[in-house]
Amino acid sequence: MESLTNADPGEWLRSLLDTKWHDMHTVVPRGFLAYARIFHPVERDRPKDTGTWHGHARTDVYPLECEKVSWAAVAQAFGTHMHPLAQFHRVLGTESNGQEILDAAGWRYSAPRTGNLAPETLAAAAVHLGKHTSTPDQGVSAVWEGWGGLTSSAGYAELAVSSDGVHLENKVAAATLGSGPGSGLLQAEVVNGETLDLPGRAYYLFNAAPQFYIDSDWVNHVPWHHSPGWPQSPNILWPTDGQWVLVTEIDFDSTVIAGSPELISALVQDPTIEALPLQEGADLTWDADIPNRPVR
Structure with missing residues (x-):
C-alpha cells in the first residue's frame, strides 16, 4: 500500500464538485450518467x-x-x-x-455507521466496480485526514475490549498528548505531504485499485486504521480511467457510487448489496417530499 506524493491524480474531481451545499454534489461528483446509494448495514x-x-x-x-x-x-x-x-x-x-x-x-x-462502508459490502461492490473499468488494477483510494490517530497521536485514545467480547476493560491505550505529525498511523513524510483538497475536506491518497478490495482481507493491509477488527474503508475510490467514483462521505450513513447505467444496474440487482438508484442532484440530508408511510 503506497501513499501518493502529490494530489494530481485527484484534481479532476475538483471541477465536478459544488463549492456550496445544495445537494450531494459537494461530495459526489456531477456529470455521470447514473448514481446508486448503498445503505450501510x-x-x-x-x-x-x-x-x-x-x-x-x-x-x-x-x-x-x-x-x-x-x-x-x-x-x-x-x-x-x-x-x-x-x-x-x-x-x-x-x-x-x-x-x-x-x-x-x-x-x-x-444506527448504521457513518463514513465507513462495511468490508463485506465493499468487497461485493468491488466485484462489479472492477468489471466496469478498463483499469481494474490501477486506481486511487482517498482517506479523510481527520480520522483520530491518523496524522498524530495527540488526543487519541483507544479502549480495549475484554476477552469475553462484552466488557470494556479499564485500560486506555492513550498516546502522548502533544505528539507531532507522524506520531500517528501515517509517517511524517505522508502527513507533511500534499493532500487532495476538495470542498470542506482534505484527503491523503493511496495507490489502491478496485481489485484490491474484492478480498475482504484488505483490512489487514492498509495503513490508515488501527486494527483490522475496526476497519476503515476508503472515503473516495476511483479507477485510473475515471469510469466511476465511490464516495463514503464521513457524515453519511450510506455510500454513493457514480458511474454508468450498467454499473448502477448491477449494484442494485446484487442481493448481497442494499442499493437503490439515485437521481443526479439528490439531497441525502432531507426527504420531506417523500414521507415515510405504512408498508402495505
Whole structure:
C-alpha cells in the first residue's frame, strides 16, 4: 500500500464538485450518467435467553444474539417505507434521542455507521466496480485526514475490549498528548505531504485499485486504521480511467457510487448489496417530499 506524493491524480474531481451545499454534489461528483446509494448495514441485538428486550432487565450484561440487517428489513419491522432518499430515523419512525429503539419483536437497533462502508459490502461492490473499468488494477483510494490517530497521536485514545467480547476493560491505550505529525498511523513524510483538497475536506491518497478490495482481507493491509477488527474503508475510490467514483462521505450513513447505467444496474440487482438508484442532484440530508408511510 503506497501513499501518493502529490494530489494530481485527484484534481479532476475538483471541477465536478459544488463549492456550496445544495445537494450531494459537494461530495459526489456531477456529470455521470447514473448514481446508486448503498445503505450501510444496520446492527441489531437481543438477549439470547428470552429472545427479546421487552421486559428484560438492563442491570446485568447478558449474552446477545447480534445480526446485521438491511434498511428495508428495518422499515418492515417498524411499518415504514423504504426509498432512495430515506433517512434512518424516519425508517425507524422516530428520533432515538439517545434512547433505545426496540421493535415489536424485541430487537434493539443501532444506527448504521457513518463514513465507513462495511468490508463485506465493499468487497461485493468491488466485484462489479472492477468489471466496469478498463483499469481494474490501477486506481486511487482517498482517506479523510481527520480520522483520530491518523496524522498524530495527540488526543487519541483507544479502549480495549475484554476477552469475553462484552466488557470494556479499564485500560486506555492513550498516546502522548502533544505528539507531532507522524506520531500517528501515517509517517511524517505522508502527513507533511500534499493532500487532495476538495470542498470542506482534505484527503491523503493511496495507490489502491478496485481489485484490491474484492478480498475482504484488505483490512489487514492498509495503513490508515488501527486494527483490522475496526476497519476503515476508503472515503473516495476511483479507477485510473475515471469510469466511476465511490464516495463514503464521513457524515453519511450510506455510500454513493457514480458511474454508468450498467454499473448502477448491477449494484442494485446484487442481493448481497442494499442499493437503490439515485437521481443526479439528490439531497441525502432531507426527504420531506417523500414521507415515510405504512408498508402495505
